[in-house]
Amino acid sequence: WTRATFGPVSGWGMLCIYALIALIMSWPLPRYLSTHIPYGGGDDYQFMWNMWWFRQAIESGTNPFSTPMLYHPYGVRLVFSTLVSLSSVATIPLQWLGVNLITCYNLLILLSSIIGAWAMWLLARRLTGSSLAGFVAGLIYGWSPYHSSHVVGHLNLASHHWLPLYVLAILSLLDSVWPYAVEDRWRHTVEQARPWRWAIAAGCTAAALVL
Numbered sequence: 755w756t757r758a759t760f761g762p763v764s765g766w767g768m769l770c771i772y773a774l775i776a777l778i779m780s781w782p783l784p785r786y787l788s789t790h791i792p793y794g795g796g797d798d799y800q801f802m803w804n805m806w807w808f809r810q811a812i813e814s815g816t817n818p819f820s821t822p823m824l825y826h827p828y829g830v831r832l833v834f835s836t837l838v839s840l841s842s843v844a845t846i847p848l849q850w851l852g853v854n855l856i857t858c859y860n861l862l863i864l865l866s867s868i869i870g871a872w873a874m875w876l877l878a879r880r881l882t883g884s885s886l887a888g889f890v891a892g893l894i895y896g897w898s899p900y901h902s903s904h905v906v907g908h909l910n911l912a913s914h915h916w917l918p919l920y921v922l923a924i925l926s927l928l929d930s931v932w933p934y935a936v937e938d939r940w941r942h943t944v945e946q947a948r949p950w951r952w953a954i955a956a957g958c959t960a961a962a963l964v965l
Contacts, residue, residue: 871896
């Protein structure tokens with residue numbers, strides 16, 4: 755493994771490229787962002803309810819992992835439901851700004867492709883040293899058949915962007931605790947990093963995978 759050069763395209767530039775590809779690949783969804791969803795018989799409405807419920811729970815100070823609104827009057831625990839907690843919480847500021855649930859849901863779908871592709875570009879570029887190889891890897895990962903089959907109704911499975919981010923955090927953690935491992939053929943680095951920083955990043959992304 756070798757340190758990849760930044761190349762002619764910056765990280766932000768590549769993120770914009772993948773965003774443009776996402777808009778093209780998902781068309782005409784961007785045109786109907788606030789009125790239509792990519793429905794394929796999945797659990798789209800459940801995930802939108804999850805977003806709504808998290809807002810209600812936070813605003814009322816109740817436990818979001820238990821609701822009296824299902825199986826009334828007994829209620830039900832949502833711990834083992836596909837709540838996509840992190841994504842639901844991320845939409846709350848948008849809901850407060852007046853963005854409807856359909857738009858929030860569609861944005862999460864689009865971002866799963868964009869961030870997934872971008873994160874895989876970072877990971878592949880890091881491992882190969884090639885920005886081109888990273889770009890191809892990002893395309894394959896961001897719009898793989900697996901992801902494309904789950905954007906219609908399975909937001910929890912379509913949110914695959916946390917996996918490459920987790921691997922990146924783990925690799926950076928290993929680099930920071932083993933910075934002079936050239937003779938051991940690990941990877942070349944001259945960077946001195948704080949191990950705790952990447953340990954926290956790895957822990958956060960691992961939690962995101964679970965949530």
